[in-house]
Amino acid sequence: MKRLISCCLLALSATPLLSPHVFAAEDASCKNVRMGVVNWTDVIATSAMAQTLLDGLGYKTKQTSASQQIIFAGMRDNRLDLFLGYWNPTMNGSIAPFLAAKQITVLPEPSLKDAKATLAVPTYLADKGLKTFADIARFEKELGGKIYGIEPGSGANTKITAMIDENRFGLGKFQLVESSEAGMLSAVARAVKRNEPIVFFGWAPHPMNIQQDMTYLSGSEDALGPNEGQASVWTVTMPDYASRCPNVSRLLSNLTFSAEDESRMMQPLLDHKDAQASARQWLKDHPQDQQRWLEGVTTVDGKPAAEHLKLSTQ
DSSP states (O other), rough: HHHHHHHHHHHTTTTTGGSSSSHHHOOOGGOOOOOOOOHHHHHHHHHHHHHHHHHHHOEEEEEOOHHHHHHHHHHHHOOOEEEEEEEEEEEEEEEHHHHHTSSEOOOOOOSSEEEEEEEEEHHHHHTTOBBBBGGGGGHHHHHHTEOOSSTTOOOHHHHHHHHHHHTGGOTHHHTEEEEOHHHHHHHHHHHTTHHHHHOOOOOOSSTTHHHEEEEEEEETTTBBBBHHHEEEEEEOOOTTHHHHHHHHHHHHHHBBHHHHHHHHHHHHHHHHHHHOOOOHHHHHOOOHHHHHHHOOBTTTTTTTTHHHHOOOOO
């Protein structure tokens, strides 16, 4: 009997069940990973990191740049698999119908916990007294009655528009200037260069927090989210993605960041460097991150990821 038990244990020890890298067979469709990306530098940076790792593991990834509503609809309609840029609470209004209908799912843990998103001003304007949401209306003339936002249809713009429509904080005569992230930041840079007043939608992580001497406004009364714009970022997938594509899902769960690191990841992109080249450089310079992100992950054909990752040199 002892010999029989020993043989059985020996046989079990040689099976993949006791291996630290258990290869869970994935549906054939998982080999092609379809990513939605909004045109925000932080989402571009983290999406490039995910794509670089997935490509290195043998998957074939494709990014589609679109608004958040189109991305959520794309997952609903089986045209996209995942999205690494759900800002909570900024995008809550946009995502709510899809979550209620169970057409998409959010990973259990955020990829970024220490985010922030609310209205901001250059510090020289705060020093002149524009420190709260209630102060904006007092500077209407100097501001030209404008608040600078990001791309049309974004959750942030929707909330700012609601403040204006409701005349909240006395903003009823103000106009929201909708633009791309780059367009808004260019407007901020011009204003700072001329020492002119400007109110804009700011957030962290972002190199703007390092490049500009800026102050986030207080007294928002939860107009742009609770706790003065404190936020978190989450990954969203198709509802059945975790069960159908467990290996990719494991990588997505591992991909967590800090606001400070993401801000540094974003800087090369604002310097017009290629996003995937920047991701490869980050992995080269931060092997501890690569090791953490690949823990328990395999290549597309089941080999331990950390030992068989092949990063493109292009």
